[in-house]
Amino acid sequence: MSISTVLMMVVTLSLLWGGLFFFLSLARKQERLEVSEESKDNV
């Protein structure tokens, strides 16, 4: 495989899968923040 193909593969996979995992972790973080906000409101 040529270097440009390997580079394209790495960029595509990291952009899409990396992006997906980034957004999923952001959603997880939002969930935690919401829970902590709600518990503060309850106090």
Added chain:
Amino acid sequence: MERREQFTSRWALLLATVGMAIGAGNIWRFPRLAGQYGGAFLIPWIIFLFLWSIPLLVAEFAIGRKTRRGVLASFGELGGRRMIWMGGFVTLCTTAIMFYYSVVTGWALRYFFVTAAGGLSQADHSLYWQNFISGYQPLIFHLIALALGSWVIYQGVVRGIERANKILLPSLLALLLIGVVRSLTLPNAAVGLEYFFGIKTEYLFDYRVWLEALSQSAWSTGAGWGLVLTYSVYMKEKEDVTLNAFITGFGNNSASIIAGLAIIPAIFSLTGTIPEAEAALRAGNDGLSFIVIPQLFSQLPFSRVFTSVFFLALFFAALSSLISMLELATRTLMDFGIKRRKALPLVALVSAIMGVPSALSYRFFKNQDWVWGLGLIISGLFFALLISKLGAGGFKKLVGRHRPFHLQLPGWSFSLIRFGIPGMAAILLFWWLYRSVGWDPEGWFNPFRAESMGTCLAQWLAVIGLLLLFNRGIAKLFVREEKQNEH
């Protein structure tokens, strides 16, 4: 009035929307195009994820959360009575797709059974496919697929849609990953990877590759179909819709890459020469899936296992999308005040009957796929017009930002929806219709040809004409329903 259900968590909603987005197109269309055009296709495909799919997904999530009603009623509520017919077009377009999509789901199910039983190992695959689609079996499997999907919808949002997607989506990913491992460990798999990711500059500057990429992005993510809107009716109030849209879009495209890795290297490895592999990729969606892949996979050790894994994955992908289409039609009837348990049997019965011509006639199937697949671009355009009507302020308010840690859309996103999406839709429609003239220079205007411009215009105009005729009547029905709900 029936109490509205809600997804139990954001993750359940996301599983449902990603399950909706990942359909047959990810498995049978994406690898075909990505294998032919390689990296030159992937670049515009990723660009259009941001320019077409994600803005429309954000709009759909936000509209469903705001109105808590299906597509038709949402257009009426947000755009006014004069826009109800547009919501009607989106609803009918997706419903028309559902009529033949259950046939495709049935094909995949039948092929799963026959390959798992070893019935295809010695067969002439092309002849088997021809005999299969010209017989009565597609009708039986269309009904079975529809019954399975309807049973899920009948159970409701939590016990049906949520539970089904919790099983279907992880299973689908597991099956595709098995395919990836097998495909990448075949001899000469690297040739397939070279074709998948290599950038050929002549394709990068070919406008046709860009338009194929835009079409794939529009069809594959489910943006503009009204399906995300329908699921968003059941989402929690203060969710970050922008983040949900990004997860749905990225989840769909990531799954497409997995499907590509499972199929493209296998095709290049199992065909003798590169021209043969290129010819296999040009075999068309169903030709690739139902003739070429079983034929190639039959050369593998344990071919029964790998071929049936492929068809089970295709079946799961198609079923999770079919479920969302059934819910769209059911939700529309529920907006007229009909309870789920009465609306669903009606939807299932009509779908069973309307799917019969596609199940029994391959030509009719191709016609419907051509007309309503292209109609989805008009659906996307109508969503853009609805958002344009709300104005920049209205759109910002609709999307909302309920918490400081929620994602914020850039200020130009409204302009992208207002000007960019109608522009892209116009170019796409013109290109596809122009292409159809080239396919059939003698009969492109003939409404009775399977894939002509004439058949598209005739069917779209008939639907739009009827919707405009009954626009006022539909509006009155909704108003009556709204008043009943108020009391």
